[in-house]
């Protein structure tokens with residue numbers, strides 16, 4: 001199988017879309033027709049999540065190469081939620097989409113290995129194509145993920161410069177003349193550069209927020225072999241112009257995530273069928289992002 005970076009490159013080219021749709025279901029924002037009553041059991045809530053995500057996947061599949069289920073919202077419902085997560089991942093694959101599981105996992109190396117096996121390994125019950133991970137336990141904590149991902153043609157997105165304002169508290173600290181996010185980025189780039197495939201991108205990717213356009217440009221220049229996952233577009237205030245610097249000269253190298261801005265679009269644009277509002281939001285985000293790639297190469 002081609003590497004994750006090569007598959008992502010082909011999928012972005014095929015759909016002509018750098019949009020990643022985030023699957024972050026929230027009970028109180030589900031369409032009224034799907035919203036379970038307050039006294040509903042966890043299993044009924046999880047069924048509602050499944051049905052909602054199925055509808056979203058169907059609505060956005062023409063406009064996105066990859067979806068990102070956010071584990072937290074499924075985990076919140078307990079075991080039934082995790083069963084729903086498995087079903088949603090399967091559904092996305094059935095629709096021909098890549099899946100980046102947003103779990104932001106990590107721990108000391110030996111425990112990290114279990115996370116890596118669980119989410120990316122040969123016996124993984126989840127079968128995601130990529131996983132988000134935190135770098136703050138150091139290189140020995142990242143190695144189990146990047147090694148396994150290379151063996152399994154999976155991807156790993158490491159948090160480098162996150163979209164939230166509080167992230168600066170540590171990520172912007174300077175040591176030996178460089179910010180912490182830059183040092184983490186350089187480490188990720190070393191792994192990516194040593195694992196490049198046909199696309200010119202390697203196994204390690206980086207999360208860089210749309211809310212920090214200047215740092216995005218800095219990191220793009222410093223990390224030419226690293227795919228970027230750019231969150232913060234839409235609901236967090238990031239616009240297409242803010243993410244333009246994240247793409248390479250071919251309009252590749254970055255997928256831009258929008259969760260609430262797409263999946264709950266019917267709140268601002270009510271339609272008889274809620275999925276039509278979601279489809280329209282995905283189409284519009286895809287077009288804005290396509291236009292943001294330099295000279296609109298996609």
Ligand SMILES: O=C(O)c1cc(=O)[nH]c(=O)n1[C@@H]1O[C@H](COP(=O)(O)O)[C@@H](O)[C@H]1O
Pocket residue numbers: 022024070102132161162163164207208209231232233234235236257258259260261
């Ligand atoms: O790793 C992420 O995806 C992530 C990193 C980050 O720095 N900021 C960030 O918002 N995210 C995730 O991206 C999604 C953003 O959702 P919206 O703000 O609704 O588009 C959520 O699932 C966040 O957990």
